[in-house]
Amino acid sequence: MNKKIKLIHPRDQITTILSRIYKRGMTTTSGGNISIMDENGDIWVTPSAVDKGTLIASDIICVQKDGTIIGKHKPSSEFPFHKAIYESRPDIKSVIHAHPPALVAFSIVRQIPNTNVISQAKHVCGPIGYAEYELPGSEMLGGVIGEEFKKGYKAIIMENHGTVLGGSDLTDAFERFEALEFCASTILYGSQIGTPNYLTDTQIDAFEAQATAVLPEQEVVAYASDEVEKRLEIKKIVERSCQQGLMISSYGTVSARWKGNDFLITPTGINRWDLDLDDIVQIKDGKRESGKNPSRASWIHQEIYKNNPKINSIITTQSPYLMAFGITSTYLNVRTIPESWIFLQDIRTIKYGDHFKGNDNSDLVKACTTAMIIENDSVIITGDKLLETFDYLEVAEFSAKSIVLGSSLGKMVPINDEQVEDLRKKFLA
Template identity: 55%
Template sequence: MDSKHPKYQIAETIELIYKNGLTTTSGGNISIKDADGSIWITPSAVDKGSLTERDIIHVFEDGTFNGLHKPSSELPFHEAIYRARPDIKAIIHAHPPALVSFSIVRKTPNTSIIPQAKFLCGEVGYAPYELPGSKELGEKIAEAFSDGSQSVIMENHGTVVGGKDLSETFMRFETLEFCAKTSIRAEIIGGLKALDSHEVARFEHHDNMLPEFNHDHKGSEERLARHHLKEIISRACRQGLMISSYGTISCRVSDNSFLINPININRRALNIDDFVLIKNGHKENDKVPSRAVKLHTHIYEQHPKISCIISTQPPNLAAFCVANAKMETRTIPESYIMLEDIPILPYGSQFEGGREVVNALGKHVPILLIANDSVLVTGQSILETFDRLEAAEFSANSLIDSRIIGKLQPIQDHELQDLKDKFLS
């Protein structure tokens, strides 16, 4: 995305934010600071649902601007942030629902619920309320950023997020909203359990280094698998089952090889050539696979019937992960048949080859939760694995919502046995 002109970057990002329900028609603004010191910014009072690159405003250092409209009324705080933080080159301000919930109770979300969020978002700053568009608001927000924060909750207003470029800023923004939404859902089922600094650090030392092999020829089966993986990861992002900053998917190509997505690439922007082929314990040359590559390797080695693995963090399943809570699957027949009983493993079980994860999986355990990390789903095909993931997230959503209206009445033991005898024997 960031090789494109700033106008196109901003238009594409605001469209993505709007389509994913992270802002309203009139709410929010995005800017990029150009190398010459000028700023490209969204306009004032233009529909975010139909905004195009032609609507983006170019603001020069002397305060003059060029464009079809006036620049956003929040331009002053964008300028204040850029002055306070020369390392920040892009800013997103919006009113996503979960982060606004934190804003109006005057709290900041805890990003230590999962290690990826902590590394990407860090500690979240807080800016006291001031009148929108005012110089004072810009001063308060710039002060909140001056301590090194990359994200700030604006009291009774929303959030503002910065980054080295717009791609990183969007990933941080989306991840912060994920943290907020997941935390709220976790509170409904018993409260979240955050990681300490030592636990977070374990993630960064997760070993994904493998010897290389030269991969000059891609056979037809591999090329088809690459297309299927790209399609399903894009679908997962559209369906809210994966976000831009986290999610791993892999599939077998042969008995001794599989494809897996690379590390640190926006999941929404993956191309078919980005996926990394792993063969006989070696990785495709000049690519770096996901940190989960050794875990996936051991799963495929020990479970020959598994042909696809997805690790991800949809908000309702992630709520069970960060609450360290067991998820009941005896809800409706379709859920139990697809999911059976879902164990939850302790944080850390996914590291160092994931022996505990590998041993927990089996014919009647196709899916499991890892505390403060992810849901790991397996299947005999890419579509079956994705279907199972969808069913699990839908079930988690229903379970959390049901807490508000009554006590869960699970399928009874004799009814469960009938399901097992007919569908799972």
């Protein structure tokens, strides 16, 4: 993923990312550590025995190239394996270690999640390594992990411990971390309701090949006040989606109709957490705002707007419980509670490949419904106002979560046809 260049001190980068990890429930007060190697070869690292939920920039430790420690705390007890990774891989400049629940589940059953479960994940995560158990904080653990990174991996499952990931910078490492935990979660949830299906490398390569087309550029771009207001709406919805685990750094598209069939859409190649107003791309008369690359899903959004005049906003994303149904081809029956059915009616499943540009997309585009799940790829939610569309996404994900969780208790009993007809008469007539 392309990165925006921002001059942010390593201390602030680390506290920002660790706050996201902690608030999303992917580490504990005492667990996890992050480091960055700067251009001088000094390593900035989280401290030992400091609350991860309240960490501030001044808590971050600098271990200089000569071993001198600068800071008011001790460096993380896991510093030895951070150091070992940097020594074994000069291309890696940041490391994240944490104990996110889904990846820990894989580590304690000693398995590696198959990232071919979602079309984009293989390219974000790369191949996954496996480090056998050694004492936490020990030089032996550092040695084992360092040897795995020497093999070319940037993501490793640590036996009975968690995961460690590296990146060209902290944003790169976090995108990999988030995507891998998402894959692990989706596989776990999918396994509760069915059998996960995996894409072949050929299917993934076909997706990547068809998603590279770029719209022509506009010659002149105007920014009216109502257009800027829609940019702000999009930015806020993307932020909420990331915070609530409905979108990850490396995947998710939000758009809003502006005038006629012209619309605004999020870009490709920019971390969703860091989205700014001027990153959002205007699409006018089928042409993109000059100098910007819109989401690779732009053409789907464009076709939906053209064929569905009552749809004014679209969210394409990956949320773990909805995608549990998407990877198992299990029918998601939203007749769970009245609100779910009123908002969503029936959620359709689209076969993988039917969303490719150039294929027959009529079933997706012309018969567009409020919620559609594309197998092993994403969920598409449509609506009028953007906040309404986001609400539909939340309702759909909560409904999917309830069914997944309820599957351990017994068979779901939906509201019956007569009750549905009463809802139809009262709310949809």
